[in-house]
Amino acid sequence: xxxxxxxxxxxxxxxxxxxxxxxxxxxxxxxxxxxxxxxxxxxxxxxxxxxxxxxxxxxxxxxxxxxxxxxxxxxxxxxxxxxxxxxxxxxxxxxxxxxxxxxxxxxxxxxxxxxxxxxxxxxxxxxxxxxxxxxxxxxxxxxxxxxxxxxxxxxxxxxxxxxxxxxxxxxxxxxxxxxxxxxxxxxxxxxxxxxxxxxxxxxxxxxxxxxxxxxxxxxxxxxxxxxxxxxxxxxxxxxxxxxxxxxxxxxxxxxxxxxxxxxxxxxxxxxxxxxxxxxxxxxxxxxxxxxxxxxxxxxxxxxxxxxxxxxxxxxxxxxxxxxxxxxxxxxxxxxxxxxxxxxxxxxxxxxxxxxxxxxxxxxxxxxxxxxxxxxxxxxxxx
Amino acid sequence: xxxxxxxxxxxxxxxxxxxxxxxxxxxxxxxxxxxxxxxxxxxxxxxxxxxxxxxxxxxxxxxxxxxxxxxxxxxxxxxxxxxxxxxxxxxxxxxxxxxxxxxxxxxxxxxxxxxxxxxxxxxxxxxxxxxxxxxxxxxxxxxxxxxxxxxxxxxxxxxxxxxxxxxxxxxxxxxxxxxxxxxxxxxxxxxxxxxxxxxxxxxxxxxxxxxxxxxxxxxxxxxxxxxxxxxxxxxxxxxxxxxxxxxxxxxxxxxxxxxxxxxxxxxxxxxxxxxxxxxxxxxxxxxxxxxxxxxxxxxxxxxxxxxxxxxxxxxxxxxxxxxxxxxxxxxxxxxxxxxxxxxxxxxxxxxxxxxxxxxxxxxxxxxxxxxxxxxxxxxxxx
Numbered sequence: 169x170x171x172x173x174x175x176x177x178x179x180x181x182x183x184x185x186x187x188x189x190x191x192x193x194x195x196x197x198x199x200x201x202x203x204x205x206x207x208x209x210x211x212x213x214x215x216x217x218x219x220x221x222x223x224x225x226x227x228x229x230x231x232x233x234x235x236x237x238x239x240x241x242x243x244x245x246x247x248x249x250x251x252x253x254x255x256x257x258x259x260x261x262x263x264x265x266x267x268x269x270x271x272x273x274x275x276x277x278x279x280x281x282x283x284x285x286x287x288x289x290x291x292x293x294x295x296x297x298x299x300x301x302x303x304x305x306x307x308x309x310x311x312x313x314x315x316x317x318x319x320x321x322x323x324x325x326x327x328x329x330x331x332x333x334x335x336x337x338x339x340x341x342x343x344x345x346x347x348x349x350x351x352x353x354x355x356x357x358x359x360x361x362x363x364x365x366x367x368x369x370x371x372x373x374x375x376x377x378x379x380x381x382x383x384x385x386x387x388x389x390x391x392x393x394x395x396x397x398x399x400x401x402x403x404x405x406x407x408x409x410x411x412x413x414x415x416x417x418x419x420x421x422x423x424x425x426x427x428x429x430x431x432x433x434x435x436x437x438x439x440x441x442x443x444x445x446x447x448x449x450x451x452x453x454x455x456x457x458x459x460x461x462x463x464x465x466x467x468x469x470x471x472x473x474x475x476x477x478x479x480x481x482x483x484x485x486x487x488x489x490x491x492x493x494x495x496x497x498x499x500x501x502x503x504x505x506x507x508x509x510x511x512x513x514x515x516x517x518x519x520x521x522x523x524x525x526x527x528x529x530x531x532x533x534x535x536x537x538x539x540x541x542x543x544x545x546x547x548x549x550x
Numbered sequence: 551x552x553x554x555x556x557x558x559x560x561x562x563x564x565x566x567x568x569x570x571x572x573x574x575x576x577x578x579x580x581x582x583x584x585x586x587x588x589x590x591x592x593x594x595x596x597x598x599x600x601x602x603x604x605x606x607x608x609x610x611x612x613x614x615x616x617x618x619x620x621x622x623x624x625x626x627x628x629x630x631x632x633x634x635x636x637x638x639x640x641x642x643x644x645x646x647x648x649x650x651x652x653x654x655x656x657x658x659x660x661x662x663x664x665x666x667x668x669x670x671x672x673x674x675x676x677x678x679x680x681x682x683x684x685x686x687x688x689x690x691x692x693x694x695x696x697x698x699x700x701x702x703x704x705x706x707x708x709x710x711x712x713x714x715x716x717x718x719x720x721x722x723x724x725x726x727x728x729x730x731x732x733x734x735x736x737x738x739x740x741x742x743x744x745x746x747x748x749x750x751x752x753x754x755x756x757x758x759x760x761x762x763x764x765x766x767x768x769x770x771x772x773x774x775x776x777x778x779x780x781x782x783x784x785x786x787x788x789x790x791x792x793x794x795x796x797x798x799x800x801x802x803x804x805x806x807x808x809x810x811x812x813x814x815x816x817x818x819x820x821x822x823x824x825x826x827x828x829x830x831x832x833x834x835x836x837x838x839x840x841x842x843x844x845x846x847x848x849x850x851x852x853x854x855x856x857x858x859x860x861x862x863x864x865x866x867x868x869x870x871x872x873x874x875x876x877x878x879x880x881x882x883x884x885x886x887x888x889x890x891x892x893x894x895x896x897x898x899x900x901x902x903x904x905x906x907x908x909x910x911x912x913x914x915x916x917x918x919x920x921x922x923x924x925x926x927x928x929x930x931x932x
Binding site for chain 1 (some may be wrong): 551552553554555557558559561566567568728767769771772773778794797801807810881903926
């Protein structure tokens with residue numbers, strides 16, 4: 169195990185009805201006025217918006233709305249949010265939505281306390297040392313953003329899908345009510361499963377040291393996600409499965425599984441960010457296309473861990489069998505494993521590859537992930 | 551999964567050499583003067599004390615010493631610490647030692663900001679709402695106290711071994727250097743393994759709901775502890791095994807494995823506290839005596855989970871086989887499973903049973919754990 173520092177101070181409020189307490193948590197933290205961020209107008213139809221506003225009013229907390237945040241969230245909207253946060257002098261961001269809303273909220277929280285262009289943080293031109301406190305009600309279990317320091321935003325002008333990370337971006341309080349997540353479509357459920365599994369395997373396979381407990385914890389999360397995904401496909405109203413899926417999603421990227429590891433990189437995310445930046449496919453769907461291709465290309469670099477994966481997850485004996493079994497499982501639940509699912513043709517590949525090659529440099533992986541190697545990987549998904 | 555609130559804000563600094571940074575962490579938190587607590591004078595011989603003091607001096611942090619804290623730590627020493635903390639107006643407690651030193655430090659931290667008798671907190675007469683910030687260098691992996699809110703103290707006058715728990719008792723920064731833990735004797739290593747396994751199984755078996763991920767995470771910790779204990783018996787200088795053992799010990803009781811469960815109780819600890827309060831046996835050794843006895847007595851209340859344990863840990867098919875396999879493993883590593891190990895005779899049992907019966911009421915388990923049932927359990931360990 170490598171030396172590490174770890175501190176995850178996010179307060180999790182998990183369970184049915186917890187969203188009603190949001191005003192109380194804000195009040196307890198001395199918040200008087202929030203920027204209330206969300207995605208589509210659906211939350212106004214299904215009652216969640218009213219529940220939140222009632223709770224804010226009960227604690228005399230003012231709010232300014234910022235709706236219309238989209239999947240693969242955009243920098244232009246972040247700018248809008250930063251301007252609103254500054255103009256209205258809010259003292260916190262309250263995110264009500266999935267990972268896209270929360271990631272946008274994190275970027276806004278950092279940008280609101282910064283005099284320059286918030287995109288500077290994404291380019292590494294400036295570092296986030298402070299941010300407005302972030303509170304959230306997470307309505308989709310996938311990104312893990314509710315208990316970590318990261319956020320991913322797409323620059324709509326340059327098609328760069330880049331990320332920020334900073335201790336100041338840990339949400340102060342995250343509310344996870346599995347019931348609020350049960351209206352997700354079957355498609356987004358299986359894309360989410362793919363996203364969570366991707367968060368698990370990036371470190372599991374790329375780390376140069378593998379503490380046993382971390383490997384076991386990651387395997388526990390993967391098998392839990394697989395079991396609960398199948399239960400939820402069969403019965404979307406299975407509360408226990410929904411809750412276990414939600415918590416597994418949070419645990420997959422809250423830092424605990426990666427302590428003591430070394431050399432972790434995110435090649436699948438690096439390539440997928442290019443795919444969704446160019447083709448605007450859902451992130452989780454892009455990941456299930458990239459993962460089998462990457463695994464086939466990569467496994468000989470760490471065959472022992474791929475064999476461990478095959479045994480622990482599928483009871484199989486070889487690295488290749490494990491990769492095939494995961495691909496088969498993705499196919500079975502209905503998350504895509506080929507470009508053809510989204511009618512992405514070979515002629516689109518160069519644009520994706522160019523974008524991914526830039527990402528590789530941005531991710532600090534440019535030496536291994538060249539235009540040639542990325543081409544080699546992506547051709548496996550044709 | 552049950553609704554839950556969870557927030558573990560302890561900053562973990564893990565790895566070789568991390569103790570040299572203690573002054574920096576204190577300074578970063580605005581600390582000018584600490585009560586430096588420790589156990590035996592051994593830390594002055596092995597250089598750790600000097601390392602700590604050098605780091606304090608480098609950051610102009612004053613210190614007042616409180617040494618002589620013993621295993622199964624005593625209330626009389628806590629009183630001494632509270633008096634010293636008040637008299638010298640320290641602004642933090644710095645614990646350098648194992649779980650006993652840290653638990654005493656937590657009680658001192660709470661007592662230092664309280665006008666009444668610190669024992670009030672243990673009796674539930676008063677509740678801990680504030681405490682001096684706690685920093686620690688943990689030199690024995692066992693109790694998990696370095697990343698949780700609990701502390702156990704024995705009242706030397708009444709022989710009550712009671713506990714406190716409060717959010718204010720999370721250590722601010724905990725330093726875990728596995729190398730500092732490698733001088734532990736083989737006896738205390740195996741007692742520690744027993745302690746960690748006890749922390750795992752209490753909730754695993756007593757909870758009335760068993761979220762799958764939690765069961766899997768607990769199984770991951772138990773098997774990691776078993777594997778690394780055997781490696782450390784064979785080679786005490788195996789750094790990787792020492793590090794994995796240390797982190798597993800922390801994870802066993804940092805709250806993560808218990809979220810979403812319901813009805814968790816600590817019967818093994820409840821009974822063992824009586825055993826160590828009366829006979830002053832090491833806590834982990836007492837637990838390995840109590841656990842097999844309790845498991846044999848209890849398993850029919852939750853046979854499915856005992857069967858799961860047998861399969862997941864030992865690859866066996868029945869509850870009873872699982873209990874036997876754990877007992878055999880305790881015997882193999884050399885942590886006791888019978889009273890005879892410490893020459894505790896049947897005539898001593900009534901005093902232990904009386905104490906345990908009082909504990910049961912204190913733990914809120916008096917209805918199930920009567921004098922009769924505790925007798926029935928403990929007779930299995932004769």
